[in-house]
Amino acid sequence: MSQPASQTSTEALPPPTERYTLWGWVYKTLLTPWYNLLLTVVSLWILVALLKGTIGWALRARWEVIPANIRILMVGSYPAEYVWRVWASIWLVAWVVGFSWGVWVRRRERVAWVLLAVPVVLAVVNRGPARWYWLAALALALVGWAVGRWARPRKGGVWATVQWVLYFPVFVLLVRGWGLPEEPAWKFTVAVQLAVVVASLVAGAWAPRVPWVAVGHLAVLAAGLVLGPPWRGALLIAAVVGFMVWQAARRYAHLAGIKRLALQVTLAYLPLLIFVFFAYEPLSRTWLAKVNSNHWGGLLLNILIAVFGIMFSFPLGVAFALGRRSSLPVVRLFSILYIEFVRGVPFITILFMAQVMFPILLPPEMSIDRVVRAIMGVIMFAAAYMAENVRGGLQAIPKGQYEAAHALGLSATQTMLLIILPQALRNVIPVLVGQFIGLLKDTTLVTIVGLLDILGVAQSVLSNPTWIGTQREVYLFVALLFWVLSYGMSYASRRLEQALGVGQR
Amino acid sequence: MWRDLTWQNFWRDERFLRVFGQVVFVVVVLVVGRFLYVNMYTALEQRSLLPDFGFLNTVAGFDIGEVPSFIDYSGASPNKMAFLVGLVNTLRVSALGIVFATIVGVIVGTARVLPNPLARGLATAYVEFLRNVPLLVLLVFWYRGVFIVLPRLAETPLVWGRQDLPDGKFRAWLILSNRGMSMAWPVGTESWPAYRLWLWLAVLAAVAVYVGLTWYARRTGRAPLTLVWAVAAFFAVAALGFLVVQATTGQAPLRWAVPQVKKRLVAGGLKLSPEFLALLSGLVIYTGAYIAEVVRAGLQAVSKGQIEAARALGLTTFQTLRFVVFPQALRVIVPPLTSQYLNLTKNSTLAVAIGYPDLFNVAGTIFNQTGRSIEVIVIIMGVYLSFSLITSAFMNWYNRKIRLVER
Numbered sequence: 001m002s003q004p005a006s007q008t009s010t011e012a013l014p015p016p017t018e019r020y021t022l023w024g025w026v027y028k029t030l031l032t033p034w035y036n037l038l039l040t041v042v043s044l045w046i047l048v049a050l051l052k053g054t055i056g057w058a059l060r061a062r063w064e065v066i067p068a069n070i071r072i073l074m075v076g077s078y079p080a081e082y083v084w085r086v087w088a089s090i091w092l093v094a095w096v097v098g099f100s101w102g103v104w105v106r107r108r109e110r111v112a113w114v115l116l117a118v119p120v121v122l123a124v125v126n127r128g129p130a131r132w133y134w135l136a137a138l139a140l141a142l143v144g145w146a147v148g149r150w151a152r153p154r155k156g157g158v159w160a161t162v163q164w165v166l167y168f169p170v171f172v173l174l175v176r177g178w179g180l181p182e183e184p185a186w187k188f189t190v191a192v193q194l195a196v197v198v199a200s201l202v203a204g205a206w207a208p209r210v211p212w213v214a215v216g217h218l219a220v221l222a223a224g225l226v227l228g229p230p231w232r233g234a235l236l237i238a239a240v241v242g243f244m245v246w247q248a249a250r251r252y253a254h255l256a257g258i259k260r261l262a263l264q265v266t267l268a269y270l271p272l273l274i275f276v277f278f279a280y281e282p283l284s285r286t287w288l289a290k291v292n293s294n295h296w297g298g299l300l301l302n303i304l305i306a307v308f309g310i311m312f313s314f315p316l317g318v319a320f321a322l323g324r325r326s327s328l329p330v331v332r333l334f335s336i337l338y339i340e341f342v343r344g345v346p347f348i349t350i351l352f353m354a355q356v357m358f359p360i361l362l363p364p365e366m367s368i369d370r371v372v373r374a375i376m377g378v379i380m381f382a383a384a385y386m387a388e389n390v391r392g393g394l395q396a397i398p399k400g401q402y403e404a405a406h407a408l409g410l411s412a413t414q415t416m417l418l419i420i421l422p423q424a425l426r427n428v429i430p431v432l433v434g435q436f437i438g439l440l441k442d443t444t445l446v447t448i449v450g451l452l453d454i455l456g457v458a459q460s461v462l463s464n465p466t467w468i469g470t471q472r473e474v475y476l477f478v479a480l481l482f483w484v485l486s487y488g489m490s491y492a493s494r495r496l497e498q499a500l501g502v503g504q505r
Numbered sequence: 506m507w508r509d510l511t512w513q514n515f516w517r518d519e520r521f522l523r524v525f526g527q528v529v530f531v532v533v534v535l536v537v538g539r540f541l542y543v544n545m546y547t548a549l550e551q552r553s554l555l556p557d558f559g560f561l562n563t564v565a566g567f568d569i570g571e572v573p574s575f576i577d578y579s580g581a582s583p584n585k586m587a588f589l590v591g592l593v594n595t596l597r598v599s600a601l602g603i604v605f606a607t608i609v610g611v612i613v614g615t616a617r618v619l620p621n622p623l624a625r626g627l628a629t630a631y632v633e634f635l636r637n638v639p640l641l642v643l644l645v646f647w648y649r650g651v652f653i654v655l656p657r658l659a660e661t662p663l664v665w666g667r668q669d670l671p672d673g674k675f676r677a678w679l680i681l682s683n684r685g686m687s688m689a690w691p692v693g694t695e696s697w698p699a700y701r702l703w704l705w706l707a708v709l710a711a712v713a714v715y716v717g718l719t720w721y722a723r724r725t726g727r728a729p730l731t732l733v734w735a736v737a738a739f740f741a742v743a744a745l746g747f748l749v750v751q752a753t754t755g756q757a758p759l760r761w762a763v764p765q766v767k768k769r770l771v772a773g774g775l776k777l778s779p780e781f782l783a784l785l786s787g788l789v790i791y792t793g794a795y796i797a798e799v800v801r802a803g804l805q806a807v808s809k810g811q812i813e814a815a816r817a818l819g820l821t822t823f824q825t826l827r828f829v830v831f832p833q834a835l836r837v838i839v840p841p842l843t844s845q846y847l848n849l850t851k852n853s854t855l856a857v858a859i860g861y862p863d864l865f866n867v868a869g870t871i872f873n874q875t876g877r878s879i880e881v882i883v884i885i886m887g888v889y890l891s892f893s894l895i896t897s898a899f900m901n902w903y904n905r906k907i908r909l910v911e912r
Binding site for chain 2: 029030036039040042043044046047327328329330331334340341343344345346347348349352353356357359360361362363364437441442444445447448455462469471472475476478479482483486487490
């Protein structure tokens with residue numbers, strides 16, 4: 001409660017709170033007037049009927065179908081010897097959640113106990129090694145929480161954000177594994193690519209006034225064209241990325257940190273080369289071997305599709321949102337057409353189109369497998385909705401921000417990147433979380449185009465003669481799983497928003 | 506760093522850059538488009554499937570489980586008739602779904618702002634559960650876990666109003682089994698054509714009352730319940746006609762067709778397949794949860810002061826609702842509500858997972874039969890796009906109509 005207000009305070013006192021006895025409360029809210037009583041009776045009737053039916057059924061249900069098939073429901077046909085990588089990503093997320101909680105929320109709240117209860121419950125219901133894995137997740141969450149509390153708030157916040165941003169690429173990398181073409185030349189191409197980029201950074205940072213570095217980039221490009229594959233593609237990428245890095249370094253050469261960064265990167269180049277030439281191969285052959293996307297399945301596939309969808313639709317969506325607000329009529333028209341087209345058709349038609357049309361639209365040698373096609377469909381779909389969300393954030397930025405940035409002498413690009421977008425994106429975080437949840441739910445639609453996500457796996461489990469007649473158990477389990485994931489995410493994001501004060505400034 | 510500001514290099518001139526940027530953009534789009542088009546053309550040419558809508562007139566060659574009574578469709582009908590059947594099925598399930606979802610949503614949304622904790626808690630649980638579960642899971646659960654595991658007709662179907670008939674037959678007002686639902690339904694008798702005239706008369710009467718009351722309201726400044734009176738006029742004339750026709754021809758124009766069960770067959774009444782029921786109920790309870798949120802937001806958007814002010818001015822509870830709360834709440838409710846309706850229509854494509862022959866399902870079958878990918882995609886996307894264009898046209902019109910007149 002608030003502090004007792006002194007007599008001189010001009011602050012308005014809160015209105016007096018009504019106090020009831022228990023019976024008085026029941027009487028007032030449930031029993032009077034007559035229509036309220038009627039409502040109470042009807043509600044009670046519904047509640048009793050629902051609970052009676054559900055509990056009666058749940059006690060007789062054949063729940064053993066779930067533990068018997070839990071692995072295939074969770075990861076599909078993901079190779080057993082690599083399942084530890086999925087566990088590793090769970091441990092990582094436990095750590096990151098614990099750490100962020102420690103940094104941002106700090107207090108022990110009821111929700112914290114609920115969150116901690118998740119691994120505890122899972123450890124209790126599981127048997128064998130899975131129990132210990134969940135206990136490890138619990139321990140990591142607690143350690144993360146302690147470390148997060150111990151960290152200073154400001155720095156801890158930065159660290160937590162960095163961890164969240166890094167988590168998703170690391171998750172994808174862990175699950176997918178590493179794998180590059182088998183040709184022996186790739187190590188040399190990578191070494192040269194890295195060299196070009198590092199040299200560009202150094203040149204831009206130390207000699208920003210020298211424009212002839214660009215000639216070097218052109219030379220790299222020309223060399224690529226002359227040498228042919230695999231050098232052509234590799235050097236093309238190296239020249240483009242190198243040019244961009246060089247330009248960026250030139251522009252920010254006046255900043256103190258840039259020279260230090262260039263130095264650090266140069267120093268890191270040698271260990272990187274050693275890694276590429278000596279450590280990469282054993283790693284990618286043994287325990288980080290690539291798991292092809294046709295082995296992704298179960299809930300893992302749903303989560304992967306959602307993560308890929310959000311990761312790639314985000315930049316695309318921002319681009320479309322900016323395009324829709326652009327002053328260039330052609331760009332604006334294109335963006336509007338794309339966004340309205342995608343939002344006007346059902347998701348399943350986009351998925352269907354991705355499955356059917358991509359193989360036709362691309363040349364035969366660029367074949368993409370089904371999972372990747374589905375992911376591309378998801379990205380196309382999510383980008384349009386993302387664009388609308390981001391546009392909402394952009395529209396909420398007052399005009400004064402643009403004018404102030406202009407008055408400070410920032411260019412249009414700088415205004416957008418440094419002033420407008422950070423504020424706009426920060427404001428739409430809650431909406432984006434909502435979209436992510438919606439996307440996660442929508443990933444079940446890939447079943448319809450024949451992928452083995454959790455719903456597809458459930459269907460194949462149910463066609464097994466042993467488990468005929470357990471549809472309700474399996475589908476209810478899937479529904480509850482999604483409920484826990486979605487509700488948990490939306491709850492956590494709401495708490496974090498409150499802690500971060502999003503939308504309150 | 507001084508530059509002569511009166512003259513710039515033309516590549517730094519913003520007017521040039523704007524045009525140049527757009528040209529580059531168009532060129533990139535065209536190049537990518539041409540790349541895709543050329544690939545598509547060669548791929549389709551190899552399979553001799555170049556876009557051609559002639560397949561619409563060839564024989565479909567497959568049966569559809571549910572064909573509306575007014576369409577004459579069989580396996581020998583052309584593909585365009587199959588598309589039509591799918592379209593009508595989509596419209597049927599969407600229209601019914603919209604009606605029922607609105608009812609559910611309004612009830613649940615209102616319950617969420619009531620002071621009664623039991624009703625509020627129940628409504629909150631409903632909304633929070635359904636909004637966090639994928640619709641497809643819900644539909645599949647509903648279909649494979651509920652509707653097709655209902656008792657068989659030969660066993661003990663769930664019935665309401667059962668009357669036993671001789672030799673093992675029985676009839677009932679409502680029969681629910683694993684074959685779907687059959688229920689009693691009014692059908693026209695021989696005196697129906699005479700009654701149809703009366704129905705037209707009733708429509709005329711309703712329109713007349715509506716126009717008359719609107720004119721009266723404008724003239725006197727009173728506010729009669731125009732729509733209620735118009736509907737009442739319709740039913741009054743219709744009821745009168747019913748009695749008159751019955752008295753003159755000696756036969757009621759409508760009678761109940763009651764479903765009758767013999768062994769494993771149901772005859773008579775209105776038959777609804779389990780696929781249709783599962784799709785409809787799944788869509789209704791899912792969209793109902795979203796509509797409930799829309800309704801709740803609308804009701805909570807009307808500030809308490811408005812209601813108190815209306816009461817202070819002496820308006821009755823009903824008047825407060827009618828003149829103060831509803832107009833303001835509707836302004837908040839209608840735009841998201843229409844987008845929920847559109848979502849429901851788009852979500853009805855999930856029918857393909859449970860085998861209800863909606864447009865997308867039929868189109869998928871036709872694609873599998875003919876291999877005509879582009880044409881099929883163009884048709885389904887065109888249909889759904891026109892749905893959303895119509896909806897957004899309505900929305901723009903409505904927004905213009907209810908825009909606050911600022912003074």
